[in-house]
Structure formats: C-alpha cells, structure tokens
Amino acid sequence: MPELSLDQWAAIRVAYETTAVGLRDIAATYGVSHVSVAKHAERESWLRPGEAPPLPDGAAEEKLVARLYRTFERQVAELELRFANGEGGVEEKDARTLSVLARTLETLAKLREGTDDAGAAAPVDIEALRARLQKRLEQLDAEGEPAGSPAGGTAAGGDRGVPV
Known part of the structure; x- marks a missing residue:
C-alpha cells in the first residue's frame, strides 16, 4: 500500500466525517486498506455523520x-x-x-x-x-x-x- 500524504489523509477524514459513504469505499477511493482508515479514525477521534463525541469520564x-x-x-x-x-x-x-x-x-x-x-x-x-x-x-x-x-x-x- 502506498504511503499517503497529510493532504490525502485530510481528504479521507473529510469524506469519513461528512458523508455516508462506507469505510471500504472511502479506503478504495484513496488506495488504502479499510483497516488503515479505521485505525486513523480511532486514533484521531474522527466521527461519522450523526455520531456524538464521547462524554468525558x-x-x-x-x-x-x-x-x-x-x-x-x-x-x-x-x-x-x-x-x-x-x-x-x-x-x-x-x-x-x-x-x-x-x-x-x-x-x-x-x-x-x-x-x-x-x-x-x-x-x-x-x-x-x-x-x-x-x-x-x-x-x-x-x-x-x-x-x-x-x-x-x-x-x-x-x-x-x-x-x-
């Protein structure tokens, strides 16, 4: 898999947080695995449309x-x-x-x-x-x-x- 630039990851984040497009489809569009996108989303606390941020402990x-x-x-x-x-x-x-x-x-x-x-x-x-x-x-x-x-x-x- 190719290494993506920060701009490409920013575009993936926009697609992840603002559209209802599936995770696998977003990943395929940018030529990365869906697991890689999911890990980035979790690590950087990305939210899908309609998701609420977690409440603090x-x-x-x-x-x-x-x-x-x-x-x-x-x-x-x-x-x-x-x-x-x-x-x-x-x-x-x-x-x-x-x-x-x-x-x-x-x-x-x-x-x-x-x-x-x-x-x-x-x-x-x-x-x-x-x-x-x-x-x-x-x-x-x-x-x-x-x-x-x-x-x-x-x-x-x-x-x-x-x-x-």
Missing part, C-alpha cells in the same frame, strides 16, 4: 471544570488589572465572556447534580460565583471610573441591564 470532567474556573478567574483578574491601570471600564465583550463562562459552569453543575454519586465533589455554586463577581466589579466601579470610559458607566454591572 469523571476525572476528565473534573479537569474541565477546573479549567473553566481558572479561565473565569483569569478573565476577572484581567478586568481588575485594566481598572487598576486606568485602561478603561469593563467592555460589553468582557461582560458577555464572563456571562457565557458563568452559564457554562451552571450547566456543568446541573449535569453533575444529575450524575453525582456519594463520593463525588460538591456541585459548583454558581450563585456564589456570580455574587462574588458582582461584588468585585462593584468594588472596582466604586473606586471611580477611569478617564476615557464611556458616559453612563460600564456594561458589566448587575444593575445596568447585563446579566452577570
């Missing part, structure tokens, strides 16, 4: 939640730093980013509650996380709006129409 889920928390904390720290340096207020995109992260954490917490067994970690307290974020933003806002921020305040406060 408990350890992978905990790592994902921890990464989300770190990302959330990093975003808040960046906002605090911008306030402290007088680089402007909280922008709408920052508020949206934090809101999406908070909703993601809330969704993960709900999923965990449904599958939580006796030895699992406690679910994420999203309300406490939101309250903490709002308190931090209010503290920063109370120190005064930096020069150059738009009139009327920033878009991230809980009382300014943007959910936190």
